[in-house]
Amino acid sequence: MAAFGIWCLGFVWDLEFGIWDFAFPEERTVAELIPMLALSPTMEVATIIKWNKAEGDTVTAGELLCEVETDKAIMEYEAPVEGKLLKILVGDGQSCGVGEPIAVIGGEDEDITALLAQAQAKPTGAAAATTGKPAAAPPLAAEQQPQAAPLVAAPQAAAAPSAPIPPPAETGRRAPVSPVARRLAEQAGVDIGALRGSGPGGRVVKRDVEEAAGRGAPLAVPAGVPPSAAAAPAAAPAAAVAPSPQAAPPAALVAAARASAAAPAPAAPAPTAPAPGLAAQVAAAGAPAEMTEQVIPISPMRRAIAERMTQSKAAAPHYYLVIAVRMDALLEARQRLNESLGRKISLNAFLLKFVAEALARVPRVNATWEAGGGGGGYQTIRQHGRADIALAVALNDGLIAPIVRDCSRKGLLAIDGELAGLIARAQAGQLRGEEIENATFTLSNLGNMGIDQFTSIINPPCAATLAVGRIARTPVIDEDGELAVHSVMKLTLSCDHRVIDGAVGAKFLSELKALLENPVQPALVVQL
Amino acid sequence: MPVITYREALRQAIDEEMERDDRVFLMGEEVAEYEGAYKVSQGLLGKYGPQRVIDTPITEESFTGVGIGAAMLGLRPVVEWMTVNFGLQAMDQIINNAAKLRYMSGGQITLPLVVRGPNGPAEWLAAQHSQALQALFAHVPGLKVVAPATPADAKGLLKSAIRDDNPVIFLEGELMYAWRGEVPQGEWLVPLGKADVKRAGGDVTIITFGRPLRAAHEAAEQLVRQGVEAEIIDLRTLRPLDEATLYASVARTNRCVVVDEAWPLASVGSHVAWLVARNCFDDLDAPVELVSGDDIPMPYNHALELAAQPSAQKVVEAVKKVMYL
Numbered sequence A: 001m002a003a004f005g006i007w008c009l010g011f012v013w014d015l016e017f018g019i020w021d022f023a024f025p026e027e028r029t030v031a032e033l034i035p036m037l038a039l040s041p042t043m044e045v046a047t048i049i050k051w052n053k054a055e056g057d058t059v060t061a062g063e064l065l066c067e068v069e070t071d072k073a074i075m076e077y078e079a080p081v082e083g084k085l086l087k088i089l090v091g092d093g094q095s096c097g098v099g100e101p102i103a104v105i106g107g108e109d110e111d112i113t114a115l116l117a118q119a120q121a122k123p124t125g126a127a128a129a130t131t132g133k134p135a136a137a138p139p140l141a142a143e144q145q146p147q148a149a150p151l152v153a154a155p156q157a158a159a160a161p162s163a164p165i166p167p168p169a170e171t172g173r174r175a176p177v178s179p180v181a182r183r184l185a186e187q188a189g190v191d192i193g194a195l196r197g198s199g200p201g202g203r204v205v206k207r208d209v210e211e212a213a214g215r216g217a218p219l220a221v222p223a224g225v226p227p228s229a230a231a232a233p234a235a236a237p238a239a240a241v242a243p244s245p246q247a248a249p250p251a252a253l254v255a256a257a258r259a260s261a262a263a264p265a266p267a268a269p270a271p272t273a274p275a276p277g278l279a280a281q282v283a284a285a286g287a288p289a290e291m292t293e294q295v296i297p298i299s300p301m302r303r304a305i306a307e308r309m310t311q312s313k314a315a316a317p318h319y320y321l322v323i324a325v326r327m328d329a330l331l332e333a334r335q336r337l338n339e340s341l342g343r344k345i346s347l348n349a350f351l352l353k354f355v356a357e358a359l360a361r362v363p364r365v366n367a368t369w370e371a372g373g374g375g376g377g378y379q380t381i382r383q384h385g386r387a388d389i390a391l392a393v394a395l396n397d398g399l400i401a402p403i404v405r406d407c408s409r410k411g412l413l414a415i416d417g418e419l420a421g422l423i424a425r426a427q428a429g430q431l432r433g434e435e436i437e438n439a440t441f442t443l444s445n446l447g448n449m450g451i452d453q454f455t456s457i458i459n460p461p462c463a464a465t466l467a468v469g470r471i472a473r474t475p476v477i478d479e480d481g482e483l484a485v486h487s488v489m490k491l492t493l494s495c496d497h498r499v500i501d502g503a504v505g506a507k508f509l510s511e512l513k514a515l516l517e518n519p520v521q522p523a524l525v526v527q528l
Numbered sequence B: 001m002p003v004i005t006y007r008e009a010l011r012q013a014i015d016e017e018m019e020r021d022d023r024v025f026l027m028g029e030e031v032a033e034y035e036g037a038y039k040v041s042q043g044l045l046g047k048y049g050p051q052r053v054i055d056t057p058i059t060e061e062s063f064t065g066v067g068i069g070a071a072m073l074g075l076r077p078v079v080e081w082m083t084v085n086f087g088l089q090a091m092d093q094i095i096n097n098a099a100k101l102r103y104m105s106g107g108q109i110t111l112p113l114v115v116r117g118p119n120g121p122a123e124w125l126a127a128q129h130s131q132a133l134q135a136l137f138a139h140v141p142g143l144k145v146v147a148p149a150t151p152a153d154a155k156g157l158l159k160s161a162i163r164d165d166n167p168v169i170f171l172e173g174e175l176m177y178a179w180r181g182e183v184p185q186g187e188w189l190v191p192l193g194k195a196d197v198k199r200a201g202g203d204v205t206i207i208t209f210g211r212p213l214r215a216a217h218e219a220a221e222q223l224v225r226q227g228v229e230a231e232i233i234d235l236r237t238l239r240p241l242d243e244a245t246l247y248a249s250v251a252r253t254n255r256c257v258v259v260d261e262a263w264p265l266a267s268v269g270s271h272v273a274w275l276v277a278r279n280c281f282d283d284l285d286a287p288v289e290l291v292s293g294d295d296i297p298m299p300y301n302h303a304l305e306l307a308a309q310p311s312a313q314k315v316v317e318a319v320k321k322v323m324y325l
Helices: A002-027 A113-121 A126-131 A138-144 A155-159 A179-188 A206-220 A227-235 A248-262 A276-286 A300-315 A328-341 A347-361 A412-427 A502-517 A522-527 B006-020 B044-048 B060-072 B084-098 B134-138 B151-163 B213-224 B243-253 B268-279 B302-307 B312-322
Strands: A032-035 A045-051 A064-069 A074-078 A083-088 A095-097 A101-106 A318-326 A367-371 A379-383 A389-391 A393-395 A398-400 A441-445 A464-477 A483-496 B003-005 B024-028 B053-055 B076-080 B114-118 B144-146 B168-172 B180-182 B196-199 B204-208 B230-234 B237-239 B256-260 B289-292
Touching (some): A179 A206, A300 A398, A318 A502, A328 A347, A328 A483, A328 A502, A347 A389, A347 A412, A347 A441, A347 A464, A389 A412, A393 A412, A483 A502, B003 B006, B006 B024, B006 B076, B006 B151, B006 B180, B024 B060, B044 B053, B060 B076, B060 B084, B114 B151, B134 B144, B134 B168, B134 B237, B134 B268, B151 B180, B196 B213, B196 B243, B204 B243, B204 B312, B213 B230, B230 B243, B243 B256, B243 B268, B256 B268, B256 B312, B289 B312
Parallel strands (some): A389 A441, A441 A464, B024 B053, B024 B076, B076 B114, B114 B168, B144 B168, B204 B230, B204 B256
Antiparallel strands (some): A032 A101, A045 A064, A045 A095, A083 A101, A318 A483, A367 A379, A393 A398, A464 A483, B144 B237
């Protein structure tokens, strides 16, 4: 009897729950433009790899909407609202800027022509996407998505820190801020809008504010600022310690001016009594360098490196081939070339060019191991028809490998020019997704760090990676048995044995060696 | 200071209070001739005789009711439940009589009753006898609820509970009876309604009570190796709650982890987590974490049984979460 009662209750409950479930989407009839969000701190442009929903599908908030490739990694974009996916504005493989609309979600049979017109009319609309320019996100995100903050849902963040400084223009949403971080920032005069949160979903947390305050402290009387200007922070001490990554003194002064103009000190900052943590940070900044244990949050780039390298080392059976190359002739040729051009061609440009030539001669090295599609389980090797060579570039905390496409068909000068641009943009964090995707071969050069030779992990989807050591003056027994001193460089080729057998890798290296040691090969000269 | 067990500390408290006040008496199943299922009452029958150390039938509802009646009429009974799981038989007496009589009589009736016994999971006792039921009592206005985690607190709090004019539910732990610690001899009172900072630290506040205190201490030791100094607060009394001590700590550490071995829904731990989230909102750097028992009847399988309970590892994980480590 009792069991029957419980069963009845359960049934009623289910029924009610079901009704709710159905009723909810119907009540939601206001269609919304769904914007591209900044999925990584530096992201400006992103490519939609794949839509997981089709037009007409029902989506629930938090459900995987599409996969987005940012400058660093492939991220999942979760639906910010629920409803019907009425229109996809940026399709598979297409790119757009942060803040630009990618889709419309709304109610059943809703008329969205006005919304679509609005999306078109936006100066930041689809047209801007092709230019790759970052869109001015705030209006769209702030006005049309008041309740949509899918990855970092924090409506309270919209209440804004009391700092009168507007949020950075490149982001369309305010990052969430932990309550104590907000309070400490106000006390220390740190502009929370300028901080990049290290917490989940970009949440600005206590340590971010402490670090910013620690960085900003020396700016209180910035060097090189006229005395009158230096005195100004005293009137607005809070703003003077605002972090300003670039051009610190002027930015700090602007902030100070804004703070004093817009906020007649509603809550007096208390720089004389900062939180204990802040004091410790500031003290530590002045102390001599010493080793301290730190826990470092993982950046999206670090995560991408970790995942790709681990996956590569686990999946691809690596083996390594080392060869010593005499570089005397090439160095001499390079010097002559530099003199005649009146500028320096980088050694890396030569390496890319010669590697491309060697790849043309041993094309199996320029390949990718592909797990077969279609669920059949078969696998293939794709031997590429072009040498798209990536060069690993070290960053402050990370590494990225921009690609020079089609090196076989480009001359040295073109390669060198492209390389310089790519390296500069890599270091500025401005590379676009298409500039780092789908290399066919990768080069890593630690020669300028004094490394003699090293082994590298294969950079997927390549089947081989070449590790380049320094050029060292080395005693060598010549072919005629005489001891001579030569400039010798050691090359180490990491090969994926699934694709490249030992003899094939060895053939490639010996071809490369021959080209480098005998640079009066027609390839170079003709294409100059 | 002598080092004695939790069990001996409880015995000292009862013995001293019976000596001090002849209105105090002990009753329950097997407390007299057998000297207690967990030997808390060892030696008391010999010292005070069968008038004051009374074996009852296996009828929790009846003898708890007898205790309430005795308290109404001026005695100061200590009623032992062999386990709190058995005490569920007496919930009507506790909730509708013990908790209500002072209030409904406009204060004319006092109810100096202590009901005590082991609460919380032990080992291999399966779902019906491995339950942390503190929330059922802490839920009820009119009761005081105490859960000591150290021998010294066990003695000091039990003596205070016996002297209190309100019904006090005194929650012990089967696995804690053998725990040892320094306990002051003679008169030693710990006030009800006062939490205790068991370990000082500035990085994170771990709030707990009862048996998980040990897991919290182990976690704190592990965290030291990662440069984290945890402050551990032992609530000791679950009703009334000492909120001020919690807030003062969280205001300094900005991070809070609550550990309660009970189920998570509507538990003391979830209530404390809510209190901290509300009252320390501007001090928090991360959402408050709750480490609870799993939301399931206790498995009998020992590996699953252990996995379903709070552990030092789970506390460490929660601390890392609130510290973004």
